Amino acid sequence: MDPSPAPESAPVASSSSAPVPAAAAAVDNLAGAVAAMTLEERFATLRGIGEECIQEDELMRLLQNKPVPICYDGFEPSGRMHIAQGIVKTINVNKMVRAGCKVKIWIADWFAQLNNKMGGDLKKIQTVGRYMIEIWKAAGMNLDGVEFLWSSEEINKRAGEYWPLVMDIARKNNVKRIMRCCQIMGRNDQEELTAAQIFYPCMQCADIFFLKADICQLGMDQRKVNMLAREYCDDIKRKNKPIILSHHMLPGFKEGQEKMSKSDPTSAIFMEDDEAQVNVKIKQAFCPPKIVEGNPCLEYIKYIVFPWFGRFEVIRKENNGGNKTFVTMDELISDYESGALHPADVKPALAKAINEILQPVRDHFNNNSEAKVLLNTVKKYRVTN
Incomplete structure (x- = not known):
């Protein structure tokens, strides 16, 4: 498989330090993206991000009436970044920018402190946030239409x-x-929650309105608090509700792991994992023959490899069926369910594809001294739940 950049990527630059002319150019680029695509193409691009969209008719009306909608995404800086945060977010952000959206990425440092990440040490949390931004830059996120906002700074500015x-x-x-929303923090209502953690959903709901978001582009695990925001619109008689575009959650590599976990390093690929680590993790991954449902290797192919390369290449001996390039997931699933495509074919091809995607990130952290220091610092931190 030939190395290639993420689809719809562009040269990246730090949005936080961009001079005014660069900011103006970014607006022009977004306007150009709108002009280059039909309404239906923009809708299809955005709708393709979401496993669920609430509501599709509202999304279409938004695109008809607002040339540059604001999309909100956010993250807790809580340790090393796995591939779902790194690559899936890069793919989704690039699609949003391509569809003419302005993307506000909320670096939820105060929220991570409320949730006791990094032991509640705000300095460590902010170091992790800077490391994560470095990864997205290296991975090929199109920052022309992206604004990174630190929650602690923005809230203090407009308290x-x-x-x-x-x-x-x-x-x-x-x-x-509010307790029903606690899963957004990776918590459930059976746990003993601090008062800070109970307050967290009210703040995350407020973020949506504070950032003037038209679209909430978060994972399915954040659905409940996004619905809380729509319910709040009913309470205050607000007609325009935020549209919820919830992306699929990638599973861990072990059987039955519905979500990748940082606390179990063997269940996830991290963005700076070396080639050997990626190979071992995929080799040991759950991948039952002829079974598609609940197969994490096939999910990686569907949600990472196909969106990135537009194909999946299998290299094998002639007596095992010979080389084959799959251009649709349906074609791959058909071969896998029939047994024509075996786990022993899938795993090496998947590892090769993932390693190609991650190589620019590895190169960045190896060659950029500031990035290297950030990574080494974050690796020393102990992840806390």
Whole structure:
């Protein structure tokens, strides 16, 4: 498989330090993206990101009425970045920018502190945030239409706007409703939660309005708090509700792992894993013959390899069927279910593809001294739940 950059990628530059002319150029680029695509193409590009969209008709109306919608995504800086955060987010952001959206990525440092990540040490959390931005730059995220915003800085700048909004959301919901949202933090209502963790959903709901987001582009695990935001619109009689575009959650490599976990390093590929580590993890991954449902290797192919390369190449001996290039997931699934494509074919091809995708990230951290220091610092941190 020939190395190639992420689809729809562009030269990257730091959005936080971009001068005014560069910012103006970014707006022009977004306007150009809108002009280059039909309404239907823009809709299909955005809808293709989501496993679920609430609601499709609202998304179409938004694109008709607003040339440059604001998409909101956010993350807790909570340790090393796995491939779902690194590559899937890069793919999705590039699609949003291509469809003419402005993407606000909320670096939720205060939220990570509320959730006791990195032991609640804000300095460590912010170091992890800078490391994550370095990864997306190296991975090929198109930053022309991206703005990284630190929650601690932005909330302090506009505290008089933010906290009354949080308080109003808290007033209009009972504790039981808020507790149902606690899975957004990787928590459940059976755990003993701190008061800070119970307050977290009210703040995340407020973020959507604080950032003036038209589209919430987060994982399926964040669905409940996004729905809370739509319910809040009903409470305050607001007509335009945020559209929820929830992407699929990649599973871990072990049988029955519905979500990749940083706390189990063998279940996930990290963005700076070397070639040997990737090979071993994929070789040991759960991949039952002829079984598609719940097969993490096939999910990696569907949600990472195909969107990145547009194909999946299998190299094998003639007596095992010879080389084959799959151009659709349906074609691959058909061969896999019939047994024409075996796990022993899939795993080496998947490892090769993933290693090609990750090589620019490895090169960046090997060759850039500041990035290398960030990575080595983050690796020393102990991940806390």
